[in-house]
Amino acid sequence: xxxSEQEQMWNAxxxxxxxxxxxxxxxxxxxxxxxxxAGLPPISVSANHGKxxxxxxxxxxxxxxxxxxxxxxxxxxxxxxxxxxxxxxxTLEAKQSHADxxxxxxxxxxxxxxxxxxxxxALETLPxxxxxxxxxxxxxxxxxxxxxxxxxxxxxxxxxxxxxxxIVDNVIRNGALIDPEKDDPGIDGVRRLMxxxxxxxxxxxxxxxxxxxxxxxxxxxxxxxx
Ligand code: SAH
Ligand code: DHB
Ligand code: MG
Numbered sequence: 001x002x003x004s005e006q007e008q009m010w011n012a013x014x015x016x017x018x019x020x021x022x023x024x025x026x027x028x029x030x031x032x033x034x035x036x037x038a039g040l041p042p043i044s045v046s047a048n049h050g051k052x053x054x055x056x057x058x059x060x061x062x063x064x065x066x067x068x069x070x071x072x073x074x075x076x077x078x079x080x081x082x083x084x085x086x087x088x089x090x091t092l093e094a095k096q097s098h099a100d101x102x103x104x105x106x107x108x109x110x111x112x113x114x115x116x117x118x119x120x121x122a123l124e125t126l127p128x129x130x131x132x133x134x135x136x137x138x139x140x141x142x143x144x145x146x147x148x149x150x151x152x153x154x155x156x157x158x159x160x161x162x163x164x165x166x167i168v169d170n171v172i173r174n175g176a177l178i179d180p181e182k183d184d185p186g187i188d189g190v191r192r193l194m195x196x197x198x199x200x201x202x203x204x205x206x207x208x209x210x211x212x213x214x215x216x217x218x219x220x221x222x223x224x225x226x
Pocket of ligand 1: 045
């Protein structure tokens with residue numbers, strides 16, 4: 001794909017920000033390289049968004065973090081770095097091959113003791129998480145298959161407490177969110193999430209549009225009230 005001038009600008013500014021606010025990190029670069037070498041799709045969060053997730057975890061004083069959608073563990077490493085020293089992160093991944101790459105990356109980052117990868121389709125592993133009393137989570141990052149977002153959100157509410165923060169990735173998708181021509185199941189999943197957020201009295205929610213090295217997208221930020 002040929003990059004538009006606008007995309008080149010977003011990329012260049014993302015690079016500038018990485019260099020100036022200290023987002024560059026050889027461990028995380030190595031994780032991305034290993035993921036690429038293993039043939040994983042290049043859809044991890046950007047470095048600057050990853051660091052944003054880490055800072056959110058710190059603001060939350062998080063000791064329990066849940067991630068849905070591990071891929072090669074890039075966002076996992078950022079999130080786990082934001083944990084308090086006695087904290088734990090559980091990340092859910094459907095594909096064994098992705099989990100294997102993630103496990104190596106997480107070990108190399110020195111975070112193996114803090115991170116547990118549960119392999120299986122998240123809608124099948126989430127009930128066990130609730131049953132085993134793994135929650136409530138201080139911070140949740142929802143970033144797996146998009147058609148299931150509404151179901152993930154329902155499960156995550158069950159695994160939350162007042163004050164929990166839930167981040168949902170990829171809710172803008174180049175504006176597809178509001179494009180009536182675009183009605184694939186992923187976009188539909190995001191639209192149903194927005195309807196749920198509008199109707200759900202137990203949460204306070206907003207969504208932020210973003211541009212950068214991952215194009216034009218955004219995330220929803222949800223705070224659980226009760
Ligand atoms: N959070 C990662 C990117 C995740 S990409 C990062 O930013 O670094 C989405 C991941 O969700 C992929 O690895 C995909 O295999 C996984 N996934 C897709 N469907 C899933 C499901 N039903 N349950 C769990 N994981 C799923
Ligand atoms: C896709 C998934 C993501 O989580 C992401 O951040 C970007 C793209 C995808 O499935 O295309
Ligand atoms: Mg994503």
